[in-house]
Amino acid sequence: MSEIRPPKPNLLRDSANRIKLGVFATNGGAAFTHHPDRFDGDWETQVRIAKHADELGIEGFISASRWKPFGGDQHYSGDLMETYTWAAAIAASTQRIAVMSTVHMTIIHPVIAAKMATTVDIVSNGRAGMNLVCGWYPAEVAMFDEEIKPHADRYALADEWVEIFDRLYAETKSFDYNGEYYKLRGAINQPRPVQNRPLFMNAGGSPRGTEFAAKNADIAFILAQSTDPLKIKAQVDQYRHLAREKYGKEIQIGISTYVVQRDTRQAAEAYVHDYVVTQGDDAAVAEFIEINVANAKTMPDGVIQQMSFALKAGYGGFPLVGTAEDIANSIKALSDAGIDTILLTWTDYEGGLRAFGKDVLPRLEQMGLREPIAATA
Template identity: 40%
Template structure:
């Protein structure tokens, strides 16, 4: 079945005419953005995520933006210690909603661009063009130690991010195989199909 083209303007507007965009942040982590021990604190459970996502979709909110977290913080609150990985969370959330945009948050140094490009385009097809990418480079050394790698200097992390997003964009747009002889990635005969849904790339968001 042919897929109708999605204009870039539709992506940029998050599908609405609202100039002020309203969304839900950090639903995928326990306690959300509040370090508290009150009994009614946010659980971060899938049941609660699904309920809030559907409510936000129904009332006309514009987006859902998850936090990329791997260990949370110590203490009595259990602040953000429980979390859902954001790309699988996004795919499930997109499948359960109709119109709201859903972002995935990706730590560049921890996700290979070829794998991430395929994961994200899968999300985009599940949501029929409602997926967006929040690209981050990390800032917590303990989280990087969990992956057996040091946290690089700030400038180096962003240099890697530039190569990473260049590769992802080419995987999403190039029809022919390509090589990438970069400083951080040395890749051969790259290709990826399908391309993003509707022929335009997912919206890119950057948390500095």
């Protein structure tokens, strides 16, 4: 008889650290830039980064997802590896870190998603999770012989998707489902997963998206509309209040960032200017904004330039720029504003993670935001 392995904790959900950390988008890179440091995501490097992040006690390794590039055929923005097969391979290469697949619910059927997520869950022994996205890129959806649905309809479909997925994960008998978007006969998911439910992330920011995240997600990600901690706290409080009052649940709040760490703040800011302003991929970002702005309900007037800058810097993330001390202080300010989870991107992931682990993590431990890895292993 084979030995039964006790399930691993999903650290993005279960870690006691005040600030949980994840490495985001190594499966293709996050910066829109022509700078030679732009990460190209070769597999051997990704495995080294995943193992190093695991050794550092970082809680999550999260993919981005893209089916069609911006900027024309063969543009690097389309070079993102498929996220479930990627996650299974990363899970087999690591020991503790949570592994998150980003999934387009409007493209990937929930029965297929449940089977793939279960596979990752078994390979990882309970460390699997998913970043749920509705999809908003018409050319991408058209590849699947579909038309982009109106904003509200995409979230209505997503609600059904999650309901079906949860039943497939939880139930052991076949069932029928009759919804507006899905009609299933004899649906079942085998083999059985390790977790009762994988960890769900979502970054819905419109009123309808916020409601979806509050209802369905374990971690809701905000797109920071300011670097002012008080304004970030207001966004955080909005999510928490909605989740508590309408759905009777507690959720974590996360934020994505781009990290540039140097010996001086001036050197860090000069590097950002070089890869974002001097060598930024303006054409691809302009196309991204042209497609996306009409659907970006969260954006106040007059922020297109800031959005362009942040996209080129790293998927629209919050800046963690400066010395190790500057970055640690910024992370503390985010924690004080109510942020629980921070996703990290770099142009040079391998060198950036190495410097972050050497110089920033010890400062976060001294601040009481994280326990030393020896205490959490």
